[in-house]
Amino acid sequence: MSELSVSHLLGIKYINEKDIQLIFETADHFKEVIQRPIKKVPSLRDITIANLFFENSTRTRLSFELAEKRLSADVVNFSASSSSVKKGETLIDTVNNILAMKVDMVVMRHPNPGAGVFLSKHINAAIVNAGDGTHEHPTQALLDSYSIRERLGDVAGKKVVIVGDILHSRVALSNIYALKLQGAEVMVCGPKTLIPKYIHELGVKVSHNLREALNWCDVANMLRVQNERMDISYFPSTREYAQQYGVTKDILERLDKEIVIMHPGPINRGVEITTEVADSNQAIILDQVENGVAVRMAVIYLLASKIK
Numbered sequence: 001m002s003e004l005s006v007s008h009l010l011g012i013k014y015i016n017e018k019d020i021q022l023i024f025e026t027a028d029h030f031k032e033v034i035q036r037p038i039k040k041v042p043s044l045r046d047i048t049i050a051n052l053f054f055e056n057s058t059r060t061r062l063s064f065e066l067a068e069k070r071l072s073a074d075v076v077n078f079s080a081s082s083s084s085v086k087k088g089e090t091l092i093d094t095v096n097n098i099l100a101m102k103v104d105m106v107v108m109r110h111p112n113p114g115a116g117v118f119l120s121k122h123i124n125a126a127i128v129n130a131g132d133g134t135h136e137h138p139t140q141a142l143l144d145s146y147s148i149r150e151r152l153g154d155v156a157g158k159k160v161v162i163v164g165d166i167l168h169s170r171v172a173l174s175n176i177y178a179l180k181l182q183g184a185e186v187m188v189c190g191p192k193t194l195i196p197k198y199i200h201e202l203g204v205k206v207s208h209n210l211r212e213a214l215n216w217c218d219v220a221n222m223l224r225v226q227n228e229r230m231d232i233s234y235f236p237s238t239r240e241y242a243q244q245y246g247v248t249k250d251i252l253e254r255l256d257k258e259i260v261i262m263h264p265g266p267i268n269r270g271v272e273i274t275t276e277v278a279d280s281n282q283a284i285i286l287d288q289v290e291n292g293v294a295v296r297m298a299v300i301y302l303l304a305s306k307i308k
Helices: 017-035 059-070 091-099 115-122 138-152 170-181 197-202 210-216 238-245 249-254 285-304
Strands: 048-053 074-079 105-110 126-132 159-163 185-189 205-207 219-222 260-262
Touching: 017 059, 017 138, 017 170, 017 285, 048 059, 048 091, 059 074, 059 105, 059 126, 059 138, 059 285, 074 091, 091 105, 091 115, 105 115, 105 285, 115 126, 126 138, 126 285, 138 170, 138 219, 138 260, 138 285, 159 170, 159 210, 170 185, 170 197, 185 210, 205 210, 210 249, 260 285
Parallel strands: 048 074, 048 105, 105 126, 159 185, 159 219, 185 205, 219 260
Antiparallel strands: none
16 A cells, blocks of 8 residues: 655645545545445544644544544544633643644644744644645645546646635635646636735646636635635725625626636635635536535544554
8 A cells, every 4th residue: 555755734735646546546546435324434543632622623624533533533522722722721722632632633723824844843642734824725625636636537637716815815715726736727716905925836727817718617615705804904805805706607708618616615705705616517616515525534544553
C-alpha cells in the first residue's frame, strides 16, 4: 500500500500530486462504504482523535466528526470558544492537556495562520489543519477537487474560476494550490479590493468581470462573502456586490456552454448565488458536502496508518 509523503495535513502546499491522487483513490473506497446500510468500518478502532475548534464552525466540525465515527475512532470534542482558552490558557497548554489524555491525532481550526505548523513541531500527534485564519483549509480544497473529478472525470486541463472574497479566503488559497498541482487552469474574479496583491505570483489569471470569467471557465467556485472577517468595508453594499458578482439563472442561461457551480457553504442565498442556481442541477454543492465526509475519512485513515 502506498502512503502519504507527510505525517500531518497542514496545508496543500506541503503535499504533492501523488498524495492528492492517493487521497482520492482512498476516498473512492470510503464513498462506497458511506452508501452501505452499515456505514461504519472498524479501521481506526484503537485511534483517539481530538477535534479542537478555536473558531466557530458547524459544517467542517460535523463533517470531521462524522468521518471519524464512520472509521470507528474514539472522538474527543473541544470547543475552545467556551473553554479555558478564554481564561488565558495557551495553545500549547491546551494541547498538552489533551495529549495527556493519550490522543493520537488532532484536527484543529484556529484563527492564527500557521497554528497547525507550530503545533506539529511541539507535540507528538498527527495534525490535520481544519482552517488556520485566512491561510489554508486543505480538506475543503481536496473535497472541491474531488467533486470536480467526480462530475467532469478529471481535474487536469479544466478551467476553474474562484469568485468573490479571495483576500480573506483560506478556501481560495488551498484551492489554487490543489488545482495547480493537478494541472488545472485557475482564474480569480472579484472586486479589486478583495483580490490580494500577491495573487499573480501564484500563477493564476485575474478578472474583475464576472461574465467574462464565467465564459472562460468550466467550473465556478463561488465563495461566501465573509462579513465577519471584514473590519472595513471592501465594497459599497451587499446588494451592489450581488449585482456585480452574484450568479443568477439568467446569467447561466446566456453562457454558450453549461458550467458547473460550486460553493463551500454556508451560502448567502441571493448574494453569491440565487436559490434557483443553488438548487439547479448545474450546482454540485450537496455533492461537495457528501464528498467532504469521504475525503476526510481518507485523510484521517491515511495519516493514522503512519502513526502505528
